[in-house]
Amino acid sequence: MIYPEVNLDEWIERHKLLVVNYHCPKCQNDFPTNVPVLLKDSAGLQSKIHECGRDFSKVVLVPRTGSAKRLWKQIFGENEGER
Ligand SMILES: [Zn+2]
Numbered sequence: 218m219i220y221p222e223v224n225l226d227e228w229i230e231r232h233k234l235l236v237v238n239y240h241c242p243k244c245q246n247d248f249p250t251n252v253p254v255l256l257k258d259s260a261g262l263q264s265k266i267h268e269c270g271r272d273f274s275k276v277v278l279v280p281r282t283g284s285a286k287r288l289w290k291q292i293f294g295e296n297e298g299e300r
Contacts, residue, residue: 218254218255218256218263219254219255219256219292220252220253220254220255221253221254221255221288221292223253223288225251225253228253228260228262229262231260231284232260232261232279232281233279234260234261234262234277234279235277236249236250236251236262237249237250237275237277238250239264239274239275241267241269241273242273243269243273244267244268244269244273246267248264248265248267248274248275249264250262250263250264250275250276250277251264251265252264252265254276254278255281255288255289255292256278256281257289258280258281259278259279259280259281260278260279260281261276261277261278261279262276262277263275263276263277264276
């Protein structure tokens with residue numbers, strides 16, 4: 218999982234994402250999914266990984282669009298992006 222340094226609003230607009238609220242069942246706190254994440258075939262948002270650990274976070278993913286693939290290439294170079 219990659220954490221691209223992008224503007225949250227642009228990320229949401231580009232991938233048609235929605236920030237949702239994650240209610241952690243362990244600590245009973247709420248965490249919005251407002252951290253941009255990038256996978257090879259999808260892009261999304263993740264809630265903050267807090268003291269409860271990675272198992273208690275939420276990730277929302279959507280398939281990557283053409284613009285996301287271009288960003289992927291910027292991060293890993295032309296060859297990596299097409300693999
Ligand atoms: Zn928690």
